[in-house]
Amino acid sequence: MEQSEKKKGFMSWYFGTNLLYRILAGMALGIILGLVFKEHILWIKPFGDLFVRLLKMIVMPIIVSTLITGAASISPAKLGKVGIRIVLLYLLTSAFAVAIGLFVGSLLHPHVAIDATTVASAAGKDVAKLSFSTTLLNIVPTNYFTSIVNEQVLPVIFFSILFGIGVSYLCISKDEKVRKNGETILAFFEGVSTVMTKMVGAIMQYAPVGVCALIATVFATLGAKVIGGLGMVVLTVFIGYALHILIVYFGVVGLFGISPVRFWKEAKNPFITGFVTRSSYGTVPVTMECCKNLGVPKEVYSFSIPLGATINMDGTAIYQGVCCIFIALSATGQMLTGAQMGTVILTATLMSIGTAGVPGAGAIMLLMVLDSIGLRVDAGSAVAGAYAIILGLDAILDMGRTAVNVTGDAACTACVAKQMGLLGTKADQ
Numbered sequence: 001m002e003q004s005e006k007k008k009g010f011m012s013w014y015f016g017t018n019l020l021y022r023i024l025a026g027m028a029l030g031i032i033l034g035l036v037f038k039e040h041i042l043w044i045k046p047f048g049d050l051f052v053r054l055l056k057m058i059v060m061p062i063i064v065s066t067l068i069t070g071a072a073s074i075s076p077a078k079l080g081k082v083g084i085r086i087v088l089l090y091l092l093t094s095a096f097a098v099a100i101g102l103f104v105g106s107l108l109h110p111h112v113a114i115d116a117t118t119v120a121s122a123a124g125k126d127v128a129k130l131s132f133s134t135t136l137l138n139i140v141p142t143n144y145f146t147s148i149v150n151e152q153v154l155p156v157i158f159f160s161i162l163f164g165i166g167v168s169y170l171c172i173s174k175d176e177k178v179r180k181n182g183e184t185i186l187a188f189f190e191g192v193s194t195v196m197t198k199m200v201g202a203i204m205q206y207a208p209v210g211v212c213a214l215i216a217t218v219f220a221t222l223g224a225k226v227i228g229g230l231g232m233v234v235l236t237v238f239i240g241y242a243l244h245i246l247i248v249y250f251g252v253v254g255l256f257g258i259s260p261v262r263f264w265k266e267a268k269n270p271f272i273t274g275f276v277t278r279s280s281y282g283t284v285p286v287t288m289e290c291c292k293n294l295g296v297p298k299e300v301y302s303f304s305i306p307l308g309a310t311i312n313m314d315g316t317a318i319y320q321g322v323c324c325i326f327i328a329l330s331a332t333g334q335m336l337t338g339a340q341m342g343t344v345i346l347t348a349t350l351m352s353i354g355t356a357g358v359p360g361a362g363a364i365m366l367l368m369v370l371d372s373i374g375l376r377v378d379a380g381s382a383v384a385g386a387y388a389i390i391l392g393l394d395a396i397l398d399m400g401r402t403a404v405n406v407t408g409d410a411a412c413t414a415c416v417a418k419q420m421g422l423l424g425t426k427a428d429q
């Protein structure tokens, strides 16, 4: 009885269907509407713009709250020998991942021609003019709040991480009053972060409509020539994923004296689970089981795997690298400059700390990475059109990037355990 009542709830035919299928259906419908009705369907555009605005609305609060809680969750006490090694390896592999994404992107040039006239206005003119050293210096904000208001990503990341580390120190203070203050601050930001996750969930319910409208607008203006570009961007991203696993993960585990074949035998389980669930958090138990079977002691993986699901996102980093190139080429017709590539590596690596291990989080962080190189996703701009294409494909791209993300957590954990002489056999556990 309750069941049937539930089924008859408000728009249950919509809300009761899997979001992934709805987004894919929205994308397919958008392509058909755009191709069939051409400019007669352009009235749909505000519905797409609304989706972009909703996403942008929550980006800054998400970054601030997740980065602070993420950095605070690495307690200085645990950040001993194992912690420092694992965090460094996580960051290093993430930086490699963005570089691989940029490399395959530069090689394969995935793009669709969005609108060559809106081009220059959307291009990263400010950032392109800045030298790399100025970009580095600008990471340190002179005023944190001005940086938030002006949506300057790197200074916000910088301050938030330092603030989070500060909070983690308060939380382990021997002085009870100080410790309570730290715990209160942490609880506040954890609360904000949870609210933001809920808001993302709610906004994503609108994603099928938003994606349909955005894609319909793109296809109404550009027609079928976009289709080849879609396949190309998916192919480029997946080549990046494959290269990263083969070169970086197999290379690193091999370098640390673990057989890549043995590693993959265990790592394929979290890989597949990550692929189908699109959530690093959801895959944590399977990734832990994989580490256990590889002989990693519990005290290492119980800490490093949840931490990795929070701060280590190599697949997401590869995706950011390729997408930045795709969007720059599509919306501005120009390749990223060296300084912009440097900024992407830096921002995407740091952003991986602030990307929650839940479906679709990487696509929201992409907004910020784009922002950092002067490609602003403003409603109606060419950049927004190119971003819409990526959003339409996000479900497929997210499957691959989550699979890479969790494989990376297992690889780094096994290497650190091995390097510290802690890697035993399963029988030792």
Ligand code: ASP
Residues within 6 Å of the ligand: 278, 279, 280, 281, 313, 316, 355, 356, 357, 358, 359, 360, 361, 362, 363, 398, 401, 402, 405
């Ligand atoms: N879905 C990814 C994960 O859980 C995060 C992302 O969207 O990039 O690891």
